[in-house]
Amino acid sequence: MMARTRRPIPRLEDDYSRAAAAKRLEFIGEATGARPEHIGRHCLDPAAVAGNVENFVGAVQVPVGIAGPLLVDGEHARGEFYVPLATTEGTLVASYNRGMKLLHAAGGVQTTVMDDRMQRAPAFGFDSAREARAFGQWVTASFDDIRQQADATTRAGRLHDIEQFSASRFIFLRFNYTTGDAAGQNLTGKATSRACDWILAHYRGVRRFCLESNLATDKKSSQVNILHTRGKRVTAEATIPAELAREVMRTTPEQMFLARQLSNLGGLLSGVNNNGNHSANGIAAMFVATGQDVANLAESSAGLVYAEVLPGGAYYYSITIPALIVATYGGGTGLPTQRECLELLGCYGSGKVRKFAEIVAATALCGELSLGAAVVAGDWVGAHERLGRNRP
Structure with missing residues (x-):
């Protein structure tokens, strides 16, 4: 298959403006052959959607x-x-x-x-299951210090507890937070990242680390959340x-x-x-x-x-x-x-x-x-x- 020249979606210096949205609508009409008449008709101020959407062109109205x-x-x-x-x-x-x-x-x-709780679930890998078990014991003993690191990143969130799940030579930590009036996925990610930086700096022997192991099960229904709560x-x-x-x-x-x-x-x-x-x-x-x-x-x-x-x-x-x-x-x-x-x-x-x-x-x-x-x-x-x- 022959390579095709990529046509990027237009961006302007003032990208959250009516001019930028109009330019992108014009571009997408030329690129697809469609002529959208209603997407651009809305009451939104383009400047107000910064942080909610990228490459803004308009809005879809739902009854x-x-x-x-x-x-x-x-x-x-x-x-x-x-x-x-x-x-x-x-x-x-x-x-x-x-x-x-x-x-x-x-x-x-x-x-x-x-x-009420929201999660982030990092995983830590070691050379053996016994070393993973020892790490889990250290995490339990160090909880107050870990919580101090996590809570320092947020005004609304608080680390409630850390659940531990072991498999092979890995320990999965499920950080449980309260998040105030926010849903809290971004909040928990930032807080857990800071806490894990502190853990990695203070515990020797970690061979592998991943900030999210999928045990928080973002955007997926799961038995762990039915039993342990999410949100x-x-x-x-x-x-x-x-x-x-x-x-x-x-x-x-x-x-x-x-x-x-x-x-x-x-x-x-x-x-x-x-x-x-x-x-x-x-x-x-x-x-x-x-x-x-x-x-x-x-x-x-x-x-x-x-x-x-x-x-x-x-x-x-x-x-x-x-x-x-x-x-x-x-x-x-x-x-x-x-x-x-x-x-x-x-x-x-x-x-x-x-x-x-x-x-x-x-x-x-x-x-x-x-x-x-x-x-x-x-x-x-x-x-x-x-x-x-x-x-x-």
Whole structure:
């Protein structure tokens, strides 16, 4: 194959300007033969997206619908909330809205943040397993010094503990941090890098070192995060009277519980690592609307569902999200429309991240119940036909 002359994307000295964006749009039209008409039409100030995107040309607009009111009885989120959902999937907003209607009538959703931590996971290699074990013992004894080095790099982050995992002649260290209102991946990388520089300067015998061994499992769902938490571990739970299930969902707790058991069995057969219905739907829509790192959906959408028919016939239902990675400050949260969506929830800025996490989990619970009931009641396909613009 003949080598082709590479045509680099244009850059200007003032690269975050309307002129630079326009020049790149013109270039891409000439290079591809396409003529984008809408990408360049937006309300963003190009200077405001520095640090969020490179080679800026414009914006993609995603429709935003509102579901609610969502009634939450949390430790950080209390009261009614109208939830912005950015999606192109018909029926999604309607489904979550129906779940919110049901649980509002049932008295609301109780939410609890069970744990909070973000990781970076370096690996250290040695000449033998015994030397690796000795290093692990030294790390335990030196924790206070290591924490001092890590914490010195950040105002918001704090090193909570270091888990150790051994394999062959390697020790994998899983540094666990609290990260304030930031999601914290960059924060933990910087802090762990400083801590590891100190370790390497003070411990002889390290033969191999890698700052990230993949044990933090960035942007991947994993069993270690389901067990040990990444981001926020949040539980949302509710109890639904039997008559309310019949009135709003046109089904019964017994039928819904049987479907839940069947869903658990099907998930076991398929090899999934969580038993939720579709938590990715609502969480993705909230992530897009509020400027979260959407790739974190890979971890954040894992949902652990538990259901029970209570004495007297009421239906208890809960979802635990063990790796919900969210932020209310930094990243994309400060962009104009994303900030407005967070402000609709009263969740923009410092001191709001746990409140936001509880609202996300409560929303996910509403969606789980709504879809599960729709399948049982036979409404699922019909709803998509009416609202989802399906085609034969």
